[in-house]
Amino acid sequence: MRRFLLMVLAGILGIQLNAGNNSTLPAHVDSVSALSQVFGDGAKVKTIVITYDEPIKNSSLKQGTYGVEGKTVLRVYANAVAGNAAKGRDGRYVVIELEAKTDLNAQPKQPTPADDAKKKERDKNMGGPGLKAGWSTAGDDVYTDSVSITQLLPIKTAKGKTIAASNTPFTATKTHYAVADDFTQHEFTSPYTGQTLPYNLYLPKGYDAHKRYPLVLFIHDAGVASSPVRSPLLQGRGAVTWAEPAWQSEHPCIVVAPQYPVVTVDDDWNYSHHLDATIALLKDIESKYAVDEDRVYTTGQSMGCMSSMVLLLKEPHLFAGALLVAGKWQTSVLGPLAEQNLWIISCEGDKSSTEMQNQAVALWRKNGATVTEATWNMTAPADSLSALAHDMADRGSHLLYTHLTGGSHRATWCVAYDIQGVKEWLFQQRRKQ
Structure with missing residues (x-):
C-alpha cells in the first residue's frame, strides 16, 4: 500500500x-x-x-x-x-x-568545431554569412x-x-x-504557404470557456530559431513570466509562444511570411479559445521585438499594447506606431537598439506625440524597478521608453520581463477602436 x-x-x-x-x-x-x-x-x-x-x-x-x-x-x-x-x-x-x-553577463554555450563547420556549410548554401529573413539558423543560442x-x-x-x-x-x-512544463505544444499550418509553425500554448488553470482571457504573444530572438519547440520557454523569461502562478492568480491569461523554424526579420528590414502565419495563428486561437479580443498583447526580444513592430504595422487594430525589448525597425515607416500603446526597453550597452529606438521616439515627438522617457539602474532590486515603472506609467502617456544603464543586448531581456510595474501597465491597456 x-x-x-x-x-x-x-x-x-x-x-x-x-x-x-x-x-x-x-x-x-x-x-x-x-x-x-x-x-x-x-x-x-x-x-x-x-x-x-x-x-x-x-x-x-x-x-x-x-x-x-x-x-x-x-x-x-x-x-x-x-x-x-x-x-x-x-x-x-x-x-x-x-x-x-x-x-x-551570461553567454550562450560556445560552438564546437563541429558547430562552426555546420554554420559555414549553412552559410555557403544560403549565399553568405549573416542572418537573413527566411533563413535557418543553428538554433543553438541557448x-x-x-x-x-x-x-x-x-x-x-x-x-x-x-x-x-x-x-x-x-x-x-x-x-x-517549473511553469514551462505547464505549456502544451502544437502545430499550426499556414494558410498561405502550407508550412508548419510550431507553438507553445498556456491556458489558465481552471480555464472557463464562458469567460474572456487576455492573450500574450511572445516572439523569441534569432538565437533559438530552428531549435526545438520548447526553446522559447527555457531560454529566458519572455513567455513563462506570464504563466507564473503569482501572475496568473491576479491576471489569468492565455500565452502563445511560437517557435520559428527560420529568422523572421533581418537588419535590412526584410521579414518572412511566418509573420503573416503568426497573425493567422492568433486569429485561429481567438476562434478556438475564450480570448478577450480587446486585450491581445505582443512582446518579444531582439528579433521578436522587431517582429512585434512589424505585426503592429501590419495589423494596427489587432493588439491592445506591446512590450518591445532590445529591438529596432526602419525609422521612416514607424510613424503609425505612435498611435499604439508601447513600452520600449533597451540597454544603454545595446548601441544598435538604443540608437534606432531613439530615432523612432524623435520621429513621434516631431509629429506631436508625447513620449515618457526614463533611465533606470538595471541592477536595482526588482521591487525598486517596479516602483519606478508605476511612477513612469502614472504620467499618463501611452508611449513609454526605458533605458537600462549599462548592460548589453542579451542582458536587456534578463531584466525586462520581471519588472512587475511594466507587466501591470501592459495588462491595463485596451485595444483602440
Missing part, C-alpha cells in the same frame, strides 16, 4: 520510481530528478531530488554530504515526499537545494545547465544502515521545468 501511494505521488509530480537501480546510479538510488526554474539567462537547476530504495535518516544529512559540480549547495535534507520542505524528516527522498539566479552530483559523506537509513560515500559522480535521470 505504501509503495502504491508513493507511486501515485511520484506520478503527480512527474517523477518515475524505478523497480530497480539504474546501472548509472549509485547503489540504493532509484532515480534522480532535477527541478529547474527559468531565469533571465535560461533554465537552471534549483532543486535535486534523489529517490532512495528505503527511507533516509534526516539527521545523518548535512550541507557537505553531497557535492554538486559548479553549484553552491544551500540545504540538504530528507523528506517523505519528492519536493521542497521547510524542515527535513525521514523519508525516501533526499532534497538538495542549490543557489540559482540570473547572471547578467544557456545550458546540468548537474553532476557526488556523495561525499556516508549517510544512514532510518533503520540505521550506512550507505557509504562514493567518488563516482552521477547525474539526473529526469529534469522538470
Whole structure:
C-alpha cells in the first residue's frame, strides 16, 4: 500500500520510481530528478531530488554530504515526499537545494568545431554569412545547465544502515521545468504557404470557456530559431513570466509562444511570411479559445521585438499594447506606431537598439506625440524597478521608453520581463477602436 501511494505521488509530480537501480546510479538510488526554474539567462537547476530504495535518516544529512559540480549547495535534507520542505524528516527522498539566479553577463554555450563547420556549410548554401529573413539558423543560442552530483559523506537509513560515500559522480535521470512544463505544444499550418509553425500554448488553470482571457504573444530572438519547440520557454523569461502562478492568480491569461523554424526579420528590414502565419495563428486561437479580443498583447526580444513592430504595422487594430525589448525597425515607416500603446526597453550597452529606438521616439515627438522617457539602474532590486515603472506609467502617456544603464543586448531581456510595474501597465491597456 505504501509503495502504491508513493507511486501515485511520484506520478503527480512527474517523477518515475524505478523497480530497480539504474546501472548509472549509485547503489540504493532509484532515480534522480532535477527541478529547474527559468531565469533571465535560461533554465537552471534549483532543486535535486534523489529517490532512495528505503527511507533516509534526516539527521545523518548535512550541507557537505553531497557535492554538486559548479553549484553552491544551500540545504540538504530528507523528506517523505519528492519536493521542497521547510524542515527535513525521514523519508525516501533526499532534497538538495542549490543557489540559482540570473547572471547578467551570461553567454550562450560556445560552438564546437563541429558547430562552426555546420554554420559555414549553412552559410555557403544560403549565399553568405549573416542572418537573413527566411533563413535557418543553428538554433543553438541557448544557456545550458546540468548537474553532476557526488556523495561525499556516508549517510544512514532510518533503520540505521550506512550507505557509504562514493567518488563516482552521477547525474539526473529526469529534469522538470517549473511553469514551462505547464505549456502544451502544437502545430499550426499556414494558410498561405502550407508550412508548419510550431507553438507553445498556456491556458489558465481552471480555464472557463464562458469567460474572456487576455492573450500574450511572445516572439523569441534569432538565437533559438530552428531549435526545438520548447526553446522559447527555457531560454529566458519572455513567455513563462506570464504563466507564473503569482501572475496568473491576479491576471489569468492565455500565452502563445511560437517557435520559428527560420529568422523572421533581418537588419535590412526584410521579414518572412511566418509573420503573416503568426497573425493567422492568433486569429485561429481567438476562434478556438475564450480570448478577450480587446486585450491581445505582443512582446518579444531582439528579433521578436522587431517582429512585434512589424505585426503592429501590419495589423494596427489587432493588439491592445506591446512590450518591445532590445529591438529596432526602419525609422521612416514607424510613424503609425505612435498611435499604439508601447513600452520600449533597451540597454544603454545595446548601441544598435538604443540608437534606432531613439530615432523612432524623435520621429513621434516631431509629429506631436508625447513620449515618457526614463533611465533606470538595471541592477536595482526588482521591487525598486517596479516602483519606478508605476511612477513612469502614472504620467499618463501611452508611449513609454526605458533605458537600462549599462548592460548589453542579451542582458536587456534578463531584466525586462520581471519588472512587475511594466507587466501591470501592459495588462491595463485596451485595444483602440
